[in-house]
Amino acid sequence: MSTVTAPRPDEKQAVGGVLARLGATMAGRAKWVFGAWLIVLIGFGAAAPSVFSSLAGAGWQANGSESVQTRELAQEHFGGNASSAVQVVVHSEDAAVDSPQMQAVLGEVTDVFTGDDRFGEIIPPQPGMTISPDGHTGILIAGAGTDPDGMVSAVDDVKGELTALSGDGIEVYPTGASALWSDFNKANHDAMIQAELMSWPITLGIMVLAFGSLVAAGLPLLLTLAGLVASAGGLVLLNMVTPISVWAMNFALMFALALGIDYALFMVARFRGALAESGNARAAVAEAMDTAGKAVLLSGLTVLVSLSAVLVVPAPAVRTMAVGIMLAVVFVLLATMTLLPAVLGKLGGKVNAAALPWAKHPKARSPRFAKWGALLHRRPWWFAAGSLAILVALAVPVFGLKVAMPSISVVPEDAPVRQGYEVVQQQLGEGAPGMLQIVAPAGEADATATAAAGTDRIAMVTPPMPSSDGSDYVMLQAMPDVDPSDPAMAGIVDDLRGAVPEGAVVGGAPAENLDLQQALNDYFPLVVGVILVLGFLLLLFALRAPLIALVGTVVSLLSTAAAFGVARLIFQEGFGSDLLGFEPQGFLDGWGPVFFFAMIFAIAMDYTVFLLSTAKEHYEKTGDAATAMIDGLAYSGRVIAAAAVVMVAVFFTFALADPLPPKEMGIILGTAVLLDAVLVRLVLLPVTLRLAGRAAWWSPRWLDKVLPKISFSHG
Template sequence: MTTTTERPAPPAAQHRPPGPLGRLGTRMVDHARAVAVVWVLVIAGLGSFAPSVFSDLAGAGWQADDSDSVAARELAEEHFGGNASHALQLVVHTPDGSVDDPAAVEALDAATGILAADARFATIVPPRRGMTVSQDGRTAILLAGAAASPDDMVRAVDDLSDELTALSGDGVEVYPTGASALWSDFNHANHDAMIKAELISWPVTLTIMVIAFGSLVAAGLPLLLTMAGLGASAGALVLLNQVVPISVWAMNFAMMFALALGIDYALFLVHRFRSALHHGSSPRQAVAETMDTAGKAVLLSGLTVLVSLSAVLVVPAPAVRTMAVGIMLAVVFVLAATLTLLPAVLGALGPRVDRAGLPWAKAHQPRSPKFAAWGRLLHRRPWPFAIASVGILVALAIPVFGLKVAMPSIEVVPEDAPVRQGYAVVQESFGDGAPGALQVIAPATDTDEVLAALAGRGDDLAMITPAQPALDDSGLVMVQAIPSVDPSDPAMEDILSGMRADLPSSAVVGGAPAENLDLQKALNTWFPVVVGIILTLGFVLLLIALQAPLIALLGTLVSLLSTAAAFGVARLVFQEGVGADLLGFEPQGFLNGWGPVFFFAMIFAIAMDYTVFLLATAKEHYELSQDPETAQVDGLAHSGRVIFAAAAVMVAVFFTFALAEPLPPKEMGIILGLAVLLDAALVRLILLPVILRLTGHGAWWSPAWLRRVLPSVRFSH
């Protein structure tokens, strides 16, 4: 690249021997056919497993490993005929009759036959008066114990739900309910929402890419990377699922990130490749220069994304961990395609990368005059822009201190979902807390102490069942306690903690509400740890990339500021309901519990992605000129357009999820979209260039001892 005056670099500087990534790029060009064949085989091989990705991946996993509630579930499954939190509860309701009517009896008998024929169900417990038959006789609950893992029980509901609900008719309504049915309907609703969002985002994305690239051929390259990354990662997830259960949500996030990062990386490399061609390099030389500069930034950016997401793996929750794994796989494949397949294609295309160009493509210049002028304005008047951008971000971040989190309520599934309809019937017939029974399992010798402790809870519990002995000789008993409040009511946390404090130490408390609360506690406990790991590793990677401690530290901190602002807005929207009518949802009064941990990692990864792009370009110009003004102005002039276009694509991709009906993908789309918008507009294109202006040479200073310790990384070519 050139400096502010646009004087071409001398030939020796333009064609110096390539570095490791440059040599990798030229090898890809020299063996373009072999590279293409390898990628076709990889995509075909792994992609052959991809069609089954949504049916094969796990539907549960929302639990805190090693918690009391998981221990209770395992004991209930082993010793009490599968009467655990993941058992199926089949609600049979007769609005205008009785469950003793022939039609209702026939539906119960048919349901019993269907469930008994499936080995994934254990003991089938018929409705019992005073227990699972309502006082008015209009509603009965058939319990099908779990004889399989929570993931397999979700699949069982997937397989049988239509057959069971088809038993409705002749004045009888049949609804599968319980945790397994909830996750089944929840996953179906979210899958449908994700697919619809993807269908909307692709044409929008393609339009933005054509505008950004000015060429249909160049605009098609990101799609090549995205398809390669998606096909390979989908197949890899299916294979990995044979070893350890992978959440179906992993693929949802992988789809989104493969599209967003594939476009990001392709934009950066294609922009630099066209710049090298513009300065007279041959296609092969242009690939080498591109890989030694933009390729290095992309590699460091990809590593930063992977490091940020890897921090989530410390959280002891299978669904959360495997969502991170899904994104990481997509990033690995997209990164691999960017550093191997894309150089091969660019080398083969050469100047033809601008084929099918639109009118403005002919005016393409690697250095944007508009962003150069913007950079000079920021250099002349840094303080007004610094104060304005920091003020906006701080104002938006302040609400984050009142952010509440909790596990999703029944409202996250559509109103017409069978599980939500059955949930409403159970509450109407048996009381608010009936859908969320708590299960206490203890040695039989402690039965009296358990019952006395539960009786002492007063109004917290609406009903306490007699102690049920185990079906084997384990010497255990189970007592079920029906709370007096809805399972998602904030008071449930106090009820559970009070029960655990009063019960003997030999007792464990489980049930779906307990599993949700234990998971929430684990997420809250590990959140500061995840944040600390991400910030530390993010700083270290920036330090290695830039060789400059001050700008690495400041780049990390401003990423934290934009992340806090995104969560502040999330509180206003999803907790307080600001704009809820416009966005078409009913606020729960809290953010879904896994949001802070997972969204923090994703938002910070994206923010650092742009940080690497901008600062790597600025560092390149500083290495060439040793002038901080040139580094700031030309860094923005050469990367601003790419960052702007990449952010526009990401915002478009994420905001399409705001159109989803279920709340979780809506939260995801709006929070991530706002985060990218705030980060690109206020941090990367204003605050970070201003920081470069105010710190001057100090931004790039590094003590001699640190330079000796760090590996040598240069971006100039």
């Protein structure tokens, strides 16, 4: 007679959809999951330590622009004397360029470049061109023998050797676009790492307070660490196929930390609530995946869609920054869907271990946020008017926002490239660091020189220089009478391009910056449109409710506009600059609107998905719009608030960085998250649910037939 043994509680099959079954499987086969992730982390981790030394340094250009065409012609036909060439400033208060001491130093500078095929032709200082009127400053040019990314890497390798030649009253400074990006990237990399190191203990402290348990608080950081290691290694491997900007890893570090914590918070909070009710770890994992897991997956897809819109911008650095974040999001999402369920299933009740003495294990439903939801339900118009008034007031300044590519002031004052830049300006003229290059057919040499010399605000034009390879081209250098970052430079470049003969092209570092800025401006409306449309479609697909999907998408614009309004007041007008420790440029860095919009929208939709998916879950259970609105806040409000606090803390640590770009990023993103979480997701969006009532969840029959049915309730 055979005996039938009842299955143990942790062996019961999960009830629910695909994600519930996936979660139960991950929890039931934790050892296999841990083994697979160990292999992944060892494989990618082996490449991860070289991420910052391997990735590219430049890519800040508008592909296909006239300035890029000029640089390519200069590099091919003029010994590499392009905008990416290295300019070495040699200066002495006492000795002249033709003195034995200065000539000896120039010889040593030449020796640094000789034999390195990354550098092209070496052009010594030329009278009337690269020697100052008083004869005490000369600029030696080492041509570009490789692409701009390779030139930045080359400068990284030799700039220490070059600056070490200073002494005995002679100063040596590597300058030029490649040296600028070298120092710029280093300063920003150091600042980003410092901010990351500062944010981790702050984040852990906030997580401990949010969860009341050291074990539960550590899970989001574990998840984030796994995603970071995998994405760092992935970027190194991807860089072997196509150059990836080092900024990609900087942003990936920050975004993986922020989103990893967001996702883990939502999942762990839901798991703990389900575990308290059922006492079965595997069933609790299945429920968390079937509910919170769907929201996390939708959020991750929304983030990826938002960032993918940035790929339409024809600027390699901007594209690869988006790729870096997308790669980090993919790995964090994979870890959330596989590694986290396995860890939770293995831990079970131990997830609450190492609890703080005063901590109580919170229930899934927060009484405080339930009361808040009830208050919003009773006074919707007052709260709607108040939140809208604040957001609109902060957004109004955005209409006067100015953008431009970074000026020399974003580099630390003691950086060699900035010191050399200032010496060149003092000795050769205000516009000398930003010489414009003109490449023209040899037959148009005289006409080009005449047209350039007659252009307004061009202080000097060098004689046409024949190509070094015998091709039918000449090159001229035109010096503007303004600083390269002066707003007037755009008009000067346009006038010069309009004046020279049709076959001539105008480039140089200032023109490359202007062309890139123009491309960013041109593509910004397209990026915004693509992000809004795709974000709406994803919400519509998940919620099957056109009205609330539209509202959830559109209200993200309010917090974004308000954040950029604050950015104008701080970075353009200089409010609080002394307190924050920076020198205002009079504009926001040009890549900010395109890139930060995508990032802010992605984060905002993160909170939108958490709130609306929870509200939809309770609407599906009860059919009552008021209950859905209040319970949506009661079950997700605490997680949204905790995640927002962590994100704001992470982002605002970057505001303490010395270089301006990380400071801009930290303040803009931190402000956006603060405004979005407090005023939009915890006030305006719930109030909209209240005012819309059942209409918020209405869907026409034809749409119901087209869209697949996605339920956020478990069972």
